Amino acid sequence: MLDGDPGRRLSTTAMRRARQVLPGGVNSPVRSFRSVGGSPPFFTRADGPWIEDLDQNRYIDMVLAYGPLILGHLNPAVVQAISRQLTRGEAMGGPTELEVDLAERIRDYMPSVEMVRLVNSGTEATMSAVRLARAATGRELILKFAGCYHGHSDSLLAEAGSGVATLSIPGSPGVTAGTVADTLVASFNDAAAVTDLFARRGEQIAAVIVEPIPGNMGVVLPRSGFLESLRQLTSDYGAILIFDEVMSGFRVARGGAQSLYSIRPDLTCLGKIIGGGLPVGAFGGRAELMSQMAPEGPVYQAGTLSGNPLAVAAGVATLEQLSADEPYLQMERLGARLERGIRLSAAAAQTAVQVNRVASMLTFFFCADPVFDYRSARQSDLALFSKVHRALLEGGVFWPPSQFESSFLSVVHTEELVDLVVESFARGLSG
Numbered sequence: 223m224l225d226g227d228p229g230r231r232l233s234t235t236a237m238r239r240a241r242q243v244l245p246g247g248v249n250s251p252v253r254s255f256r257s258v259g260g261s262p263p264f265f266t267r268a269d270g271p272w273i274e275d276l277d278q279n280r281y282i283d284m285v286l287a288y289g290p291l292i293l294g295h296l297n298p299a300v301v302q303a304i305s306r307q308l309t310r311g312e313a314m315g316g317p318t319e320l321e322v323d324l325a326e327r328i329r330d331y332m333p334s335v336e337m338v339r340l341v342n343s344g345t346e347a348t349m350s351a352v353r354l355a356r357a358a359t360g361r362e363l364i365l366k367f368a369g370c371y372h373g374h375s376d377s378l379l380a381e382a383g384s385g386v387a388t389l390s391i392p393g394s395p396g397v398t399a400g401t402v403a404d405t406l407v408a409s410f411n412d413a414a415a416v417t418d419l420f421a422r423r424g425e426q427i428a429a430v431i432v433e434p435i436p437g438n439m440g441v442v443l444p445r446s447g448f449l450e451s452l453r454q455l456t457s458d459y460g461a462i463l464i465f466d467e468v469m470s471g472f473r474v475a476r477g478g479a480q481s482l483y484s485i486r487p488d489l490t491c492l493g494k495i496i497g498g499g500l501p502v503g504a505f506g507g508r509a510e511l512m513s514q515m516a517p518e519g520p521v522y523q524a525g526t527l528s529g530n531p532l533a534v535a536a537g538v539a540t541l542e543q544l545s546a547d548e549p550y551l552q553m554e555r556l557g558a559r560l561e562r563g564i565r566l567s568a569a570a571a572q573t574a575v576q577v578n579r580v581a582s583m584l585t586f587f588f589c590a591d592p593v594f595d596y597r598s599a600r601q602s603d604l605a606l607f608s609k610v611h612r613a614l615l616e617g618g619v620f621w622p623p624s625q626f627e628s629s630f631l632s633v634v635h636t637e638e639l640v641d642l643v644v645e646s647f648a649r650g651l652s653g
């Protein structure tokens with residue numbers, strides 16, 4: 223599968239070299255293009271909505287580092303913030319005011335996050351939030367949803383989305399049966415199943431963790447009442463409701479999915495956008511819960527580079543630029559245009575398509591029935607997805623190389639770029 227990409231010869235060569243020293247040639251599985259075939263472009267530089275590979279192909283970037291770059295690559299204020307910090311020191315090993323700035327900004331936009339702990343990735347955020355929930359409740363079980371991805375910590379890998387879905391592996395070897403036994407899995411949008419699980423085991427459930435708008439089985443929207451029922455059940459049974467907004471936070475709206483649906487979770491996990499392209503994660507929520515974290519409380523969690531000044535400076539500069547409504551209005555217009563273009567192209571090609579979109583997150587599925595959970599997402603015609611993905615790449619569009627990922631728009635994407643994406647999509651269906 224590494225041959226037959228004449229326009230990407232240098233990338234193909236680089237991949238051969240990479241595979242000798244990196245498993246699968248990559249440091250995160252989905253980057254390998256395994257599910258769509260072909261060899262991935264090796265990237266050399268990026269700017270605004272553009273990303274360029276070793277062979278000097280230029281692509282409209284609809285991946286945006288899988289979500290962080292809501293302002294596009296090399297946003298001037300983000301670059302300036304990082305540069306300024308670079309003249310002052312790259313890591314301090316002690317508290318800085320920048321960390322307070324970021325925490326306050328997060329709380330301003332997302333009032334349920336009264337206190338926050340900064341970490342280095344989304345994985346750390348969810349892992350630690352689950353630990354806190356178990357400590358606070360004295361219970362062991364957690365409930366997650368099939369196709370939701372919460373990073374790669376052991377107890378959250380059961381029926382996970384994202385790369386796990388892409389590679390069709392049921393969880394992962396190396397995760398013990400004991401660990402998985404503490405993780406209950408239900409179907410997203412199936413409130414009746416959750417009600418039933420709580421009726422049977424509610425007294426043992428420490429937390430429900432959910433992507434309120436899943437992006438890791440492709441984009442899926444919560445049905446009216448579903449998130450409300452999670453809020454109600456967790457409250458009734460004394461369990462913690464954890465919203466994993468690592469992707470949706472500051473993406474679907476300034477206040478995240480919790481503001482769109484007016485639901486106040488107990489804990490929220492963040493990442494991606496809050497690092498402005500550098501590695502940051504966070505979890506936070508009710509002050510009474512968060513003050514159980516060490517050193518204020520007994521729940522241990524720590525990190526050598528947590529709150530790293532370069533990363534936090536990038537995050538603050540990113541969030542600052544999201545304080546007005548205009549960026550979100552603009553991305554909504556672009557998202558609607560992309561959605562419309564995809565629907566019209568599919569109709570013209572007489573191809574059944576489902577387009578799931580919230581704001582600047584969008585996934586198309588090639589199937590006749592609505593996609594509302596992991597099972598329905600897997601009805602999509604993956605061979606056709608691969609074909610369209612190739613056409614997009616050939617047309618100069620870097621689209622997520624898996625059916626089970628979300629595409630993203632940024633504030634620097636334009637109508638012209640969206641129309642180019644749609645043209646390549648249409649060519650993929652006709653060719």
Ligand SMILES: *Cc1c(COP(=O)(O)O)cnc(C)c1O
Nearest residue numbers: 343344345371372373466468469
């Ligand atoms: C990306 C993502 C994670 C994992 O974040 P990492 O920084 O990759 O560890 C967790 N949850 C959700 C919803 C995500 O989209």
